[in-house]
Amino acid sequence: MLRSEGYTDGPNPDSSMHNPLYLEDLHVGQRFESAPHHIDSEQIVAFAKEFDPQPFHLSEEGARGTLFGSLAASGWHTAALTMRMLVESTPFADGLVGAQLELAWPKPTRPGMTLRVFSEITDIKPSRSKPNMAMVAMRNETRDQEGEAVQVFTVKMPVFKRPQT
Amino acid sequence: MLRSEGYTDGPNPDSSMHNPLYLEDLHVGQRFESAPHHIDSEQIVAFAKEFDPQPFHLSEEGARGTLFGSLAASGWHTAALTMRMLVESTPFADGLVGAQLELAWPKPTRPGMTLRVFSEITDIKPSRSKPNMAMVAMRNETRDQEGEAVQVFTVKMPVFKRPQT
Numbered sequence: 001m002l003r004s005e006g007y008t009d010g011p012n013p014d015s016s017m018h019n020p021l022y023l024e025d026l027h028v029g030q031r032f033e034s035a036p037h038h039i040d041s042e043q044i045v046a047f048a049k050e051f052d053p054q055p056f057h058l059s060e061e062g063a064r065g066t067l068f069g070s071l072a073a074s075g076w077h078t079a080a081l082t083m084r085m086l087v088e089s090t091p092f093a094d095g096l097v098g099a100q101l102e103l104a105w106p107k108p109t110r111p112g113m114t115l116r117v118f119s120e121i122t123d124i125k126p127s128r129s130k131p132n133m134a135m136v137a138m139r140n141e142t143r144d145q146e147g148e149a150v151q152v153f154t155v156k157m158p159v160f161k162r163p164q165t
Numbered sequence: 166m167l168r169s170e171g172y173t174d175g176p177n178p179d180s181s182m183h184n185p186l187y188l189e190d191l192h193v194g195q196r197f198e199s200a201p202h203h204i205d206s207e208q209i210v211a212f213a214k215e216f217d218p219q220p221f222h223l224s225e226e227g228a229r230g231t232l233f234g235s236l237a238a239s240g241w242h243t244a245a246l247t248m249r250m251l252v253e254s255t256p257f258a259d260g261l262v263g264a265q266l267e268l269a270w271p272k273p274t275r276p277g278m279t280l281r282v283f284s285e286i287t288d289i290k291p292s293r294s295k296p297n298m299a300m301v302a303m304r305n306e307t308r309d310q311e312g313e314a315v316q317v318f319t320v321k322m323p324v325f326k327r328p329q330t
Contacts, residue, residue: 051245053252054260067262067323075263076245080216083241087218095219097232098240103266158232 020093022162023134026121034085034117039073041111047077072108078115078151079103082142085117090138094160099135101155107148114145122154132161185258187327188299191286199254199282202246204238206276212242237273243280243316244268247307250282255303259325264300266320272313279310287319297326 041060048057052074055062060071086096109115123137136159142151206225213222217239220227225236251261274280288302301324307316 047245051249053249056260066260074248076241076248080212080241080245083239084216084218095221095231098268098270101268103263103268105263 020091021159022093023124023132023136023159024162026124026136026159028121028124030121032089032117032119034089034119037081037085037115039081039109039111039113039115041071044071044073044077044109044111047080048074052076068108071111073110075103075105075109075151078105078109078142079153081115082117082140082151082153085115085142086119086140089117090119092157092159093162094158096157098155098157101153104152105150106152107150109144109150113150115142115150117142124159127158133158135159185256186324187258188289188297188301188324189327191289191301191324193286193289195286197254197282197284199250199284202250202280204246204274204276204278204280206236209236209238209242209274209276212245213239217241233273236276238275240268240270240274240316243270243274243307244318246280247282247305247316247318250280250307251284251305254282255284257322257324258327259323261322263320263322266318269317270315271317272315274309274315278315280307280315282307289324292323298323300324 045058048054054074056066056068056072057063057074057077063069063071083096090096117140119138119140121136122139123135125135125137127133127135135156137154137156140151140153140155141149142153143149210223213219219239221231221233221237222228222239222242228234228236248261255261282305284303284305286301287304288300290300290302292298292300300321302319302321305316305318305320306314307318308314
């Protein structure tokens with residue numbers, strides 16, 4: 001089970017929508033695990049038709065003889081699905097707003113995979129000008145059901161303290 | 166006009182689908198300009214509902230009092246639309262397959278903007294192991310109708326020589 005790898009100190013995906021996270025709730029090394037998303041060829045082709053109409057994303061036939069060999073999701077589809085999972089697994093109170101980010105797709109996302117996002121906070125840098133804010137760096141690995149990464153995504157985001165009441 | 170900035174040596178978007186590009190057709194400094202894409206709030210909300218359901222991407226009301234102030238597209242939506250434009254404006258014969266990439270969103274994409282992608286080849290590194298291939302680095306700026314960047318995206322992609330016949 002992937003859950004045995006120690007991704008246990010994030011919020012439970014089922015309850016996370018009710019527990020928005022503020023800066024005080026975060027620490028370096030903190031981990032989050034998302035709920036799963038199952039991807040099929042219908043989703044892959046629908047996304048590709050709208051945003052990335054290249055033969056290897058549109059049909060099995062079109063993928064033959066290409067770098068991919070068989071139908072593969074657009075990397076942007078993997079990225080968008082990852083965002084969808086992150087919105088629930090890392091519910092920062094003021095939202096997830098990426099300022100700067102890096103992406104890699106170590107292997108293709110294929111129909112039939114079950115994806116899940118494993119996130120870890122790698123750095124928290126308090127703002128000099130805004131005492132209620134810090135830049136939080138997070139590394140997000142989107143893994144298939146075998147635990148292999150299809151996407152590695154690092155991002156820096158502004159996160160705010162709980163408002164004084 | 167944005168076209169006066171010198172983005173003239175890429176293929177004409179209208180004819181590009183018929184002129185796939187091979188490694189021999191590319192050089193450092195080569196530029197490409199995409200056809201325009203007009204984005205409206207309907208597109209923004211539809212994408213957000215599926216992939217990035219955060220209040221500032223879902224409605225004007227939800228965006229009030231947030232970092233964005235008014236409705237803004239998900240950065241992943243800007244990225245996906247950029248890909249859609251690139252597929253036509255930089256028609257590499259064996260496809261656009263990103264190995265490694267960096268993204269930044271200098272300002273939000275808003276309803277009513279007309280986007281266009283301006284691309285430039287910044288490096289071509291021949292492969293040592295595969296004589297018919299090189300890694301091509303490309304910088305892609307997605308700009309609004311005022312010429313201001315909403316996304317800067319740099320990517321390295323494998324590009325192949327024209328097959329011997």
